[in-house]
Amino acid sequence: MLEIKNLHVKLEEEDKQILKGVDLKVGEGEVHAIMGPNGSGKSTTSYVLSGRDGYEVTEGEVLLDGENILELEPEERAAAGLFLAFQYPVEIPGVGNMTFLRTAVNAQRKARGEEELSATDFLKEIRAKAKSLKIDAEMLKRPVNVGFSGGEKKRNEILQMAMLEPKLCILDETDSGLDVDAMKLVSEGVNALRDGKRSFIVITHYQRLLDHIKPDVVHIMSNGRIIKTGGPELALEVENNGYADLLAEVEQA
Amino acid sequence: MKRAELKQRKLDATSARVEGMTLPAGAAWAEALRQDALNRLLAMGLPQGRDEYWRWTRPDTLNADAPKLATVFVAKEAPVFSGIDRLKIVFVDGVFDAEASDALDGENLEIMRLSDALSADIHWVKDAYGVQEKKAQTPVERPFATLNTAFATDGVVIRATGKVAKPVSLIYLHRNETSDAILHHVIRVEEGAELTVLENGPAAARFNKVMEVEVADKAAFHHVRAQGRDHERRAVTHIFGTVGQEALFKSFTMTANGVLTRNEVVLDIQGDDSMAHVAGAALGDGDFHHDDTVFITHDAERCESRQVFKKVLRNGAKGVFQGKILVKAGAQKTDGYQISQGLLLDGDSQFLAKPELEIYADDVACSHGSTVGAIDEDALFYLRSRGVPTAEATDLLTLAFLAEAIEEIEDEAIAEDILHRLEGWLTRRRAG
Numbered sequence: 001m002l003e004i005k006n007l008h009v010k011l012e013e014e015d016k017q018i019l020k021g022v023d024l025k026v027g028e029g030e031v032h033a034i035m036g037p038n039g040s041g042k043s044t045t046s047y048v049l050s051g052r053d054g055y056e057v058t059e060g061e062v063l064l065d066g067e068n069i070l071e072l073e074p075e076e077r078a079a080a081g082l083f084l085a086f087q088y089p090v091e092i093p094g095v096g097n098m099t100f101l102r103t104a105v106n107a108q109r110k111a112r113g114e115e116e117l118s119a120t121d122f123l124k125e126i127r128a129k130a131k132s133l134k135i136d137a138e139m140l141k142r143p144v145n146v147g148f149s150g151g152e153k154k155r156n157e158i159l160q161m162a163m164l165e166p167k168l169c170i171l172d173e174t175d176s177g178l179d180v181d182a183m184k185l186v187s188e189g190v191n192a193l194r195d196g197k198r199s200f201i202v203i204t205h206y207q208r209l210l211d212h213i214k215p216d217v218v219h220i221m222s223n224g225r226i227i228k229t230g231g232p233e234l235a236l237e238v239e240n241n242g243y244a245d246l247l248a249e250v251e252q253a
Numbered sequence: 254m255k256r257a258e259l260k261q262r263k264l265d266a267t268s269a270r271v272e273g274m275t276l277p278a279g280a281a282w283a284e285a286l287r288q289d290a291l292n293r294l295l296a297m298g299l300p301q302g303r304d305e306y307w308r309w310t311r312p313d314t315l316n317a318d319a320p321k322l323a324t325v326f327v328a329k330e331a332p333v334f335s336g337i338d339r340l341k342i343v344f345v346d347g348v349f350d351a352e353a354s355d356a357l358d359g360e361n362l363e364i365m366r367l368s369d370a371l372s373a374d375i376h377w378v379k380d381a382y383g384v385q386e387k388k389a390q391t392p393v394e395r396p397f398a399t400l401n402t403a404f405a406t407d408g409v410v411i412r413a414t415g416k417v418a419k420p421v422s423l424i425y426l427h428r429n430e431t432s433d434a435i436l437h438h439v440i441r442v443e444e445g446a447e448l449t450v451l452e453n454g455p456a457a458a459r460f461n462k463v464m465e466v467e468v469a470d471k472a473a474f475h476h477v478r479a480q481g482r483d484h485e486r487r488a489v490t491h492i493f494g495t496v497g498q499e500a501l502f503k504s505f506t507m508t509a510n511g512v513l514t515r516n517e518v519v520l521d522i523q524g525d526d527s528m529a530h531v532a533g534a535a536l537g538d539g540d541f542h543h544d545d546t547v548f549i550t551h552d553a554e555r556c557e558s559r560q561v562f563k564k565v566l567r568n569g570a571k572g573v574f575q576g577k578i579l580v581k582a583g584a585q586k587t588d589g590y591q592i593s594q595g596l597l598l599d600g601d602s603q604f605l606a607k608p609e610l611e612i613y614a615d616d617v618a619c620s621h622g623s624t625v626g627a628i629d630e631d632a633l634f635y636l637r638s639r640g641v642p643t644a645e646a647t648d649l650l651t652l653a654f655l656a657e658a659i660e661e662i663e664d665e666a667i668a669e670d671i672l673h674r675l676e677g678w679l680t681r682r683r684a685g
């Protein structure tokens with residue numbers, strides 16, 4: 001599904017290397033978690049995957065279903081099935097949430113040569129999905145993320161994901177800012193999308209989320225690299241002991 | 254150049270400009286009003302580039318003896334407001350076209366051609382024609398409006414005596430490439446009455462238009478205008494309005510294209526507890542130049558005024574905003590808001606703004622803001638990351654930028670029509 005090979009990324013404007021050889025392979029239907037200290041490059045990885053400006057790939061490649069996506073525009077990557085739930089969802093005053101979602105859904109369908117969703121079908125679908133995420137009709141009408149609470153923004157990201165039905169979902173700290181109930185809702189939303197084919201990369205600092213969304217593989221990222229890969233037990237180890245031991249291990253090696 | 258010398262130059266230029274023009278004939282009182290306007294014009298002179306009020310907009314083509322040629326534009330789609338049930342009044346190159354117009358009457362409505370009203374021995378317009386224009390010459394001179402009062406050849410005089418069901422729609426067709434039109438409308442919305450006036454079309458190669466509106470106590474006036482798409486057209490327009498007690502005044506203007514547009518709005522809020530909103534959405538490309546100059550005076554208590562002006566500029570287009578809120582002593586609890594924003598779709602375009610507040614009352618809440626910037630990169634990326642192509646995402650954000658101005662249109666069908674036009678403009682640029 002996704003293969004990141006020796007990815008090196010620096011900032012476009014500055015001489016600052018952020019990713020220093022990331023290797024990652026996510027198979028079909030798998031859930032991978034990425035953990036790691038603040039500033040280790042997790043969000044940068046997700047941004048580079050989705051095609052944000054401001055970064056320069058100096059080495060390596062990213063294959064989605066065998067195709068190198070680094071040459072593609074962000075919208076093309078989205079149409080190819082990549083979705084990023086932002087760590088900090090963007091507010092867009094003046095654009096209604098509903099309009100936004102409908103434009104996005106239909107743009108992707110168009111890009112894939114599919115027919116646009118009719119207004120009624122779209123409404124039916126979004127109402128059902130919003131309901132399961134406890135997003136009320138009023139929130140759908142409001143401008144995208146404007147005046148949304150932190151938790152509402154995160155739920156809105158998951159709603160978008162549910163509507164767009166991507167192949168690969170990257171969730172960047174979707175759990176941060178969520179209360180216990182919202183965390184359950186969001187996890188249920190994510191789990192509902194697990195169909196054995198769709199893959200997930202879940203970036204998080206906490207074991208809590210991984211209790212709900214059970215990962216197959218856990219990676220630890222530090223200083224622009226994946227320094228350790230293991231099973232779910234690796235997340236528990238981090239939860240209990242922090243990163244110090246893991247980092248020391250790598251230093252020694 | 255010395256001040257006196259400059260003034261003399263202005264006066265000479267003004268004499269030259271009006272030399273070939275004749276004051277239209279009418280009733281004695283009307284001719285006197287026109288003569289008075291001409292005298293005032295000759296005393297103040299037409300504006301020159303050095304005038305402070307015209308420092309960002311060059312008045313020379315508006316001053317010139319003859320208008321510059323403007324190619325007649327033929328749109329593929331039906332004109333704006335076509336789907337709105339309205340009373341149509343058509344002017345072709347500034348001349349009333351009775352044949353193309355609906356009958357000039359309606360319930361709670363009295364409409365008369367300006368030349369007829371100004372020829373009658375007795376008519377209420379005697380106390381209204383040019384009156385607001387004259388008053389609005391201080392503290393800032395507006396000579397093109399004075400020129401208009403003196404020489405206006407056509408226009409309508411409208412009186413609403415109750416709620417008028419259909420909007421009165423003034424349609425300005427442009428057929429002659431070198432036409433020069435001067436129209437003057439006088440509108441009186443009487444106590445408790447309600448009137449909507451629509452305006453659309455370029456009118457002429459060069460267009461000078463004045464609209465004097467009196468909104469009496471508890472009356473409501475809605476105005477929505479779409480200026481013509483003929484790119485080479487030039488227009489200088491003035492709206493003068495007085496607003497009575499518990500009254501409502503709302504005006505919205507859409508301008509897409511036009512090498513020169515100067516829209517002035519001068520409002521005088523005279524009655525307590527009233528509301529006056531003026532808004533504009535302008536879209537321009539290349540040698541587009543658009544200037545909104547607004548002056549709102551609060552002279553009553555607990556009134557609200559809003560100025561919402563948004564301009565989308567690309568390929569070197571230029572937008573200007575000069576807006577003022579004057580709160581007189583005693584105009585307590587005034588709520589004044591003013592926002593002017595330029596969205597530059599490239600580095601060549603320019604938005605110049607001069608927002609001003611002048612407040613002589615102590616218990617008021619006034620705010621003003623002016624911004625100029627490009628499309629928000631974060632928002633653009635967010636949209637693209639959801640699969641919306643760059644061009645479409647840019648249009649969506651552009652319409653979002655304009656939304657606050659469009660929201661000022663109260664009637665949903667009219668707002669929808671305007672929105673549709675704005676979308677059309679953006680889509681056409683995308684294709685081209």
Ligand SMILES: Nc1ncnc2c1ncn2[C@@H]1O[C@H](COP(=O)(O)OP(=O)(O)OP(=O)(O)O)[C@@H](O)[C@H]1O
Nearest residue numbers: 011018036037038039040041042043044045054087
């Ligand atoms: N545009 C930028 N300008 C300057 N520094 C940047 C930029 N983007 C990323 N960085 C730097 O790159 C490093 C990695 O940042 P990134 O956001 O990827 O970390 P992260 O692992 O997601 O951290 P966190 O857990 O705090 O979210 C940080 O040191 C950050 O300051």
Ligand SMILES: [Mg+2]
Nearest residue numbers: 042043044087
């Ligand atoms: Mg991060």
